[in-house]
Amino acid sequence: MEQRRTSVEERNACWVCFATEEDDRDVSWVRPCRCKGTTKWVHQSCLQRWIDEKQKGNSTTKVVCPQCNAEYLIIFPKLGPVVYIMDIADKIIYKTCPFVAGGIFIGSVYWTAVTYGAVTVMQVLGHKEGLNVMERADPLFLLIGLPTIPVMLILGKMVRWEDYVLRLWRKHSAKLPLLHYLFPDELSRYTRVPAETVPLSDPISATRVLCGALVLPTIATIVGKLMFGSVQSNFQRTLLGGIAFIAIKGVLKIYYRQQQYHRQANRVVLDFPDDITTGTDNSTQTAPTS
Ligand SMILES: [Zn+2]
Ligand SMILES: [Zn+2]
Numbered sequence: 001m002e003q004r005r006t007s008v009e010e011r012n013a014c015w016v017c018f019a020t021e022e023d024d025r026d027v028s029w030v031r032p033c034r035c036k037g038t039t040k041w042v043h044q045s046c047l048q049r050w051i052d053e054k055q056k057g058n059s060t061t062k063v064v065c066p067q068c069n070a071e072y073l074i075i076f077p078k079l080g081p082v083v084y085i086m087d088i089a090d091k092i093i094y095k096t097c098p099f100v101a102g103g104i105f106i107g108s109v110y111w112t113a114v115t116y117g118a119v120t121v122m123q124v125l126g127h128k129e130g131l132n133v134m135e136r137a138d139p140l141f142l143l144i145g146l147p148t149i150p151v152m153l154i155l156g157k158m159v160r161w162e163d164y165v166l167r168l169w170r171k172h173s174a175k176l177p178l179l180h181y182l183f184p185d186e187l188s189r190y191t192r193v194p195a196e197t198v199p200l201s202d203p204i205s206a207t208r209v210l211c212g213a214l215v216l217p218t219i220a221t222i223v224g225k226l227m228f229g230s231v232q233s234n235f236q237r238t239l240l241g242g243i244a245f246i247a248i249k250g251v252l253k254i255y256y257r258q259q260q261y262h263r264q265a266n267r268v269v270l271d272f273p274d275d276i277t278t279g280t281d282n283s284t285q286t287a288p289t290s
Pocket of ligand 1: 014015016017018019042043046
């Protein structure tokens with residue numbers, strides 16, 4: 001009886017709805033934290049609603065008192081065994097799904113790489129020869145070796161040897177009389193040195209590297225058939241075709257880059273043409289402002 005009266009004295013108002021005990025005698029009260037005074041007591045139902053709002057649907061989120069930062073002690077009714085097992089299963093599935101999805105993704109990429117490797121082997125060695133080689137090979141060796149084919153192609157594509165050649169060229173071009181003879185107007189005429197740009201960092205050049213690398217065996221086969229048709233061995237013919245293609249493309253690319261560099265180096269900014277612009281301004285203006 002004594003305790004009840006002190007409680008009544010302290011329960012001046014609920015800090016959520018500001019109702020006092022006199023307003024409603026049937027609701028249950030709780031003092032969920034270290035707070036004293038006006039924020040000590042709160043209606044059980046009001047606090048539950050407030051916690052619902054804070055948790056935003058995730059019932060495992062911890063909620064603390066906004067005043068004293070004490071964490072609310074929330075207990076749930078005991079679960080039945082079936083619901084308990086289902087609850088644990090639900091949590092396990094929720095936690096493992098990202099890993100399973102990641103595994104499936106990595107697995108698909110891996111098997112795509114294996115397939116690509118096998119197709120490339122058949123393309124380079126010829127259909128029958130390629131199948132023979134793969135049938136005779138150790139399965140483990142195939143499972144590791146085949147997917148490294150596209151990886152090596154992409155890594156190889158990322159080696160930008162043309163850039164090194166170009167840099168060497170620009171550095172030593174003055175010392176080579178042959179180049180001076182071939183490109184007489186290119187030397188000692190640069191009015192400035194253009195800023196270096198780094199084109200590999202954007203995603204479009206990443207897809208370009210990927211496409212270029214994966215399409216290389218096909219191109220090598222075609223170039224090999226066109227240029228080295230007399231070579232009997234499929235492998236040698238494709239290899240020669242690939243080397244020829246890379247060399248020709250490299251030379252063209254170096255030439256193209258050097259021309260671009262040349263244009264960049266010799267560009268000129270013009271004076272702003274005041275007379276012409278004011279003239280066109282007046283002629284295009286339809287409103288009679290002047
Ligand atoms: Zn309340
Ligand atoms: Zn508090």
